[in-house]
Amino acid sequence: MEKTLEKKGMTGGSIKIMAMLLMVLDHLRYFLIQAGVNVPIWFNWLGRIVAPLFIYMTVEGYAHTSNKKKYLLRLYIASVIMSIGNSVIPDIFPMEPVIPIVNSMFGTLFLLVLHLVFIDIIRDGFRNRKFGKVFVGLILLILPSLINLGLMSIMMGPNPNISLLRVIMTFVPLPLIVEGGLNFIFLGIILYLLREKKKLQILAYILYCVPFILATKFDIQTMLFGQYQWMMIFAAPFMILYNGEKGKGFKYLFYIFYPVHVYIIYIITWILKTKIN
Numbered sequence: 001m002e003k004t005l006e007k008k009g010m011t012g013g014s015i016k017i018m019a020m021l022l023m024v025l026d027h028l029r030y031f032l033i034q035a036g037v038n039v040p041i042w043f044n045w046l047g048r049i050v051a052p053l054f055i056y057m058t059v060e061g062y063a064h065t066s067n068k069k070k071y072l073l074r075l076y077i078a079s080v081i082m083s084i085g086n087s088v089i090p091d092i093f094p095m096e097p098v099i100p101i102v103n104s105m106f107g108t109l110f111l112l113v114l115h116l117v118f119i120d121i122i123r124d125g126f127r128n129r130k131f132g133k134v135f136v137g138l139i140l141l142i143l144p145s146l147i148n149l150g151l152m153s154i155m156m157g158p159n160p161n162i163s164l165l166r167v168i169m170t171f172v173p174l175p176l177i178v179e180g181g182l183n184f185i186f187l188g189i190i191l192y193l194l195r196e197k198k199k200l201q202i203l204a205y206i207l208y209c210v211p212f213i214l215a216t217k218f219d220i221q222t223m224l225f226g227q228y229q230w231m232m233i234f235a236a237p238f239m240i241l242y243n244g245e246k247g248k249g250f251k252y253l254f255y256i257f258y259p260v261h262v263y264i265i266y267i268i269t270w271i272l273k274t275k276i277n
Contacts, residue, residue, distance in 0.1 A: 011247025012057055015238055016254060019053040022046045024261055031265050034096065035272035045228055049235035051105060051180060052205070054254075055188045056239055058109045062116050063195060064246070072113050074255070076173075079106035082259045083170040089263050093270040105258070107173035108180050112188040115141060119189065145182070148174040202236055209233040 010018075026047020029039040058075075065071045082104040118140040125133030151174065155165055175182050187208055194201035212230035216223040223230065 007243040007245055009243030010238065010241045011243060011245040012060060013247030013250050015053055015242060016057055016250060018238070019050045019057075020254065020257055023050045023258070024265075026050060027262055027265050031269040032272070035269045037272065041225065045224075045231050048229060048231035049238070051108075051184060052187065052232050052235040053238060054105060054109065055112065055184060056191055056235070056242070058112060059116070059188055059192045059195060060242070060244075062113050063192070068113075068117065072110065072117065075106055075110035075113055078255045078258075079104060079110045079173050080171055082106050085259055085263060087166070087170065089266060093267055095270050095273055105179050106255075107178035108184050109188075111144060111173050111175050111178060112185050114144070115185055115189060116192055119192070144175045147172075148176045152176065198240075202240055205236055205239065206233060209236075 025043040029041070029043040029047075032039050062068065062071060086104065118137050121140065122134050122137035125131060125135075125137055151165065151168065154160055169177065175185055178184075180187075187205075190204050190208065191201060194204055209230060209232055212227070212232065213223075216227050216230060
């Protein structure tokens, strides 16, 4: 019987499961300290690598999927559902910190994949010397940000319709407002453009993290207890360990687990704060 050789390293499934567990730790501290629970800060340290890993695996998922439209639609539906949940749950269990409507990586990942689709249009245009297609791709690439700027100008204007804007933000993920904003979208684009050159890709990711390190001015107190976003650099080893294999499916696990665990932790925090008060 022919044996199947397994590649060394970590599969995509393994990286996602690990990232989800670290995400739980990060959110536990984010919410529970609001109820006076003494949760160690290293929960947040570990959480800094979560978003980059999900961005990385989304890039890989987009590159490997056989149906990019369905992949994009799945992320959009998840974004809308969680935005609705982020609006409804705090109304039922009111407390601070309220979950922002747009506080969802689903919106970020949807916009990332949308931008990757536009980039592919541009690349295909250059490849086939169809410069009209390149022009259309460039327009589409900047369109989400232009729409976002337009809505922001309305929001800052006199007598904005808050209810309408709330509905728009629920159903239209906006690149300047979603979690991580253009910063995370740009990171995903870089990882995608360099995915065929692994060493260069990892180097680019490390360089991407450098400004976060410089922002701390190498002050240990700041690095550990203030601006510790720089710790996202520790996602790099796991990107290196990724062996290109999908691993176990878990196709819909992240889509379900992400919002459910956030709302469970939020409600537990609400219960604890209610008892204290």
